[in-house]
Amino acid sequence: MREKALLTNLKNVALVALLLSTSSVISQKKNKKDKDKTEQVTDSLKASKGKNYNDLVKKGTFKKGLFNTIQVKTDLYLEINDSLFQREFLVVNKISNVPMLVNEEGLNRGMNYENKIITFHKDLMAKKVWVKSSVPKVSSPVGDAITASVNANFSESIIEVFDIETKNDDSTSVVIKANKVFDGKQKSFNDILSNIGIGSSVKSELSYIESVKTFPNNIVVKSQLTTSINDNGIPSSVTIGITSNIILLDKVPMQARFADNRVGYFSEKHWYFSDNQQAVREKELITRWRLEPKKEDLEKYKNGELVEPKKPIVYYIDPSTPKQWRSYIIEGVRDWQIAFEKAGFKNAVIAKEPTDEDTDFDIDDVRYSVITYVASQKSNAMGPAVVDPRSGEIIESDIIWWHNVMTSLHSWMRIQTGAIDPKARGNKFTDEHMGEAIRFVSSHEVGHTFGLKHNMGASFAYDVESLRSPDFTAKMGGTAPSIMDYARYNYIAQPEDHVEAITPKIGEYDKYAIEWGYRWYANENEEHTALNNLITKHQNDPLYFYGEQQSLGTSIDPRSQSEDLGNDAMKAGEYGLKNLKRVVGNILDWTYDKDESYYETGKLYISAIGQWNLYNYHVLTNLGGIYLNPTVHGDNKASYVPVPAAVQKRAVAYLLKNSIALPEWLFFNPILDKTNPIKDTPLGPYEITPYTLARDLQYDILYKMLSDERLLRITENELFQRNKTKDNVFTVTQLFKTMRESIFASTIQNKSLTILERLSQKNYVDVLIVSANKLFEKTEPKKSIEIQENLSMPHLCDYLEESRMARNINQSFMKRVSEVTSDKKGELNQILQLLKIKRNSGNQETKNHYFDLIQRIERALNNTL
Template structure:
């Protein structure tokens, strides 16, 4: 018998799961729970035999601090005990783990108060004749029909795994509970409940001598444990001490899980996975459950609700503002939460969502899993995020925390100055008025709250607006800002021109947001998620051909497939939008020093703003290039008359190349103004301090990066795929595209002209990016070359609010795989063919032009010949 290898265990999250059973009418309690409970009750007599070894309840509680809640917490002489009722054995608890305080060393790495680093479903159970309490970890991803023959097989093949055991120290006052000492799992001794340093990527263990339990509080449905954990991290030759405060919540999950709602890929929600087994299947029914809050009408209002009246929910969504939040921002952060009221009204609920200030002396605790909050983090990080804690059995959002980094205002300042400083004179200075900054903060607040409601980014919503409509005061006022969804990265209206008079330049909650909230949150009286599917699909079908309601999935910014769903773009035509944006950038350039300096100031701020302008120019070019070789992606269903894939129209791809010719092949002089550069080079922060970038070098690196993207393997492979499917009439072939690029880059060579420095740089960069595909050693060097550009773009185009882990499912990025066996593809042949055509052209042109031009041709010819190992 061959030995079997257990491989890829990290990929299989279902290796330890609970078993929940369902019928055609309702979801029932897990059979696993009932079987264990029966086994526990059978051993009561054995306890009496060992009673001499147990602690007397009366003795234990004497002079102890007792906190009552979901179960009693007893604190005595530095020891902590849980007094767990038998009725809570084998019940589902969610162990929620959050960071409560951090030192400088990891604050600057983006780890801050309020961040949720790991959750797990656990159960307490009595074992070994009631002498021990064992804790199992559950992944409730599998459900089975209660009457199915397959039920026993499911029970046997998807069992929980035990992670910890506790000795029974004694029994409760009326013998209806069991007492265990829990220090070891919260004071750093054991990592079974939490392994924070590994979860944060530090890979170390707590030093028990410098770790302890700080406090434990018991609430009606939750136990909150705050720990101090210390370790030491070695980085290079230095050892850095790290002490964190971590809060664990042991949260009693609802006895009756919320009715699940099945996700639809045509609406963007975070999801949690579920597999359903039954005898009648011929394949497992795999579903994704929408993550959403449990909004239900009160019992007395249900008929009014179903009749179409607006009613208040039984339990509204409430966020509390961290008292550490500066006073001047609180009003607009709260307004950003309340902006979602209109969306919930579309779902039939009024007064569904609120935000309230939390007073300094409030008994509420932002670390309590019953409290949803907007946590203000003192940090130099410039970001914000809105993750949620989800019941993985149903997709119910139990609580959420927006993490608001203090320095997010630096991003808002940069975006607004560069994108709208020409049309809004109030955002030209180094510091904005509090009113103006607060207004921008409101937009970020609304966006992050959208994530806490379960919404993913809708990067395609901005593509539904015609570019020229963004210059219309009436259109932008009516439609609201820059896109149909505030969940897009459609920042501020860089298309509007000074003469347009557009005032609505900031994103707001739009048509898609109201539609998506209505779809996920509208309550119905259907018994199961299967029964409500027809009505949910009909809601989507009502809008399936209206681009204002289209959901465009987020993509990898370095490998955009569908150009309609890009980050930071506006409108339905990137070329037109980019040209309008450039008009405004040209107006900014002569004003950089005026906007950033006062008498006696140095030019550092000018250099930073200058780099921001260059970054915005790069962003426009990047948006345009992604139209070339682009594929329009849909999620069609039978009957909607849509195709899953379609090439970007050939004419639009050619229009994109025209833009690249004018903006990238011929580097714009206005962007490298000599008067500006005599005062300051472009500047950017780096890990070793402020960096000043010499202009010609910056041009070369940025042009190289864009050319590398222009002819990257994935783009050409997609063009080949589309040509095969749709033919040359509809799809631009990679061969024709490369010929068009060569003819323009080498136009002066073909005309036998002498080449200036800029043209030589262009040809050198282009030859090099073609050579990369034929030499893997060079590919590694190219990756290093692009590191600087990538680091810069991370500042110019930050991966804003990207770290969302909702429930047990991390949102993926939409992609189309085309790179398999690329070494044997036509793409590689076409690049080599281009190199050979350039090689021959250089040979024919060797005697043309001035001395520098001749040397340049000789150099390029040698590079190609050596790389392709051509015979001389």
């Protein structure tokens, strides 16, 4: 048995040996085959790519710059010097040209849609160049122990790799073939379709690199990228021109300046770690240009003399801008000179048209900040910037100026100033009158490119009556202390006031904000002290108040609103309505154009209704409003101050008189013999009948007056002020009583109701039912026709992407166990009892109305039992 087992084992060993021997032979043959194949591929690459540097240069077009470029037919090679490896670059992708399908969606030339930090890393072992990307928003001191952890936990990511094609003669640079990152094959450098929201991929066979330019500190590559989109069920080809800039960033970033919520600047978030912390420090760096005095002017600057900056801010006017508007746009830029003088610099801001001396001028080159004129139906303008995220330094900025922005200006001026300015009444303005409006918009947008955010609180600094004074408005230069407010034109001044300064100008806040953001300091300690002192000096002066932008319709602070004027919305609204009534009475005459349709009439008419609705919203914010003060320790200011009870009562009275009681002069007038209000839509002009429009707008105001959040703020204010006298506290009970007695006044007096009175009662009851019983009812809040988007005066540069909006205060958690539901149900019951008593009073239409309301309320209340 043992011999048999031994024989079996020997056979097994022999078999294993045979298998191993065979495997070895096969492996050797395979390795030799793979080696031969690799050598063949390498030889092929050498032959096809021209591994010899000089041969490659001879074959193509060579340009010297940041990266030397070599173009061989359709191939683009970049030569990267050793000194550039591990340096930080910023990739900036911009739109160069678009077809109509994309233009209609609001994507236009000059728009910057993607920026990222990259570094190049040479790997001679693998014969590769790796590209890594990072988010440089974390810092720690060199030498701190935690720095090693910071480096490990916030490391770079590899986004691309290139083969090293060849080296230069002295091996101080390598050459890579860069086609794939610019022609759409790879998204690592340029992910246009994802960033603009087109859910498709680039068709590489229909895309190509158009041109390349290289300069000492940047490279500019233009490409044409094609994709296919679904256009109403039909596949359509879309080609978008892209310009990719790769910019070499400074080794030492600009000295960052920390944001302060008492001054409005766009900002970049940054985290700071150090060994001596007990918690990570999060700060925001404001975005600003690097303005510094020249070395030879330092002493003059420190002594308070105005000096020219080492490098001024220069804006170029797009050559495609119509000639009649260029000087006004330039003046709008130059108007900021006075503000930069407060920061110690003269001739800091320059605007000019490109000349023959600007031989390299390219509207898509990040070396040039351009006010880009866009042929589009869009009515807007905006001022974005390219920012170094390491420090907040603005590297370049492009103001996008849509041709149709003039339609917005035309509408604003006719509606807001037509009553007091004959120049603002016709279907077409003179070039001079439109030019001044363009100058104002230019100044506003340029302000954004300096880093300034909207200051919606500026206009509250001026007393309403002051805006009727020719002397005050001439002295202060406009409608608010900041051109960064949405304080359009003076709609408060009456014809008899003879006010002429009715256009927004650079104001006191603007000068203060530029001084705070741009005055140069030698070190961080000096800067910190000086900036705090500047804020402290002005903190109690309303001219220097900064109010964050809020969403229209859900605003909390009535001081910081869009499109409003003055410090009293009710008084301003009353004056505005007087002028608006004059405008409406003249719309047919002002829009008369022989043998033309009433299209312009209908458009101006709906703008007038939109202006009326703006006044409603301005007043509405006072109801349950809170003054939100940006505060710091030691300033002895309250952060949250309820709007005084007397002001809230006036707000309710205004809304009941001018909004809930619909103005017949606005909704039912001779204009309707010729046209309905007309709104432009993507599907063409859209007419809205006045009864439909009035019903919807009234419902919207009522719904927002009785929103849960607003009533909760009123209740909370009552709770915190319970020790004050009744006159100083406005309650939800008072609000409902006031509204009920007004809306049901004719019912209480046993009168027959008009159609509009019945409308108001139906809307009021429906708002209460929907909002009180939404947990139980199938009824949902009525979907209005997007009132603010469609009917209000047009908005300009509406920066939804602002890094900080007004504080988001949550008062709506667990609403079902708050007082709100009880209050609304209680009000429904009060109305029900009144209607049961009055159900047989009035004419038949009134009785039918009461019968309907009683059934609705009973059903709503019973459904919640």
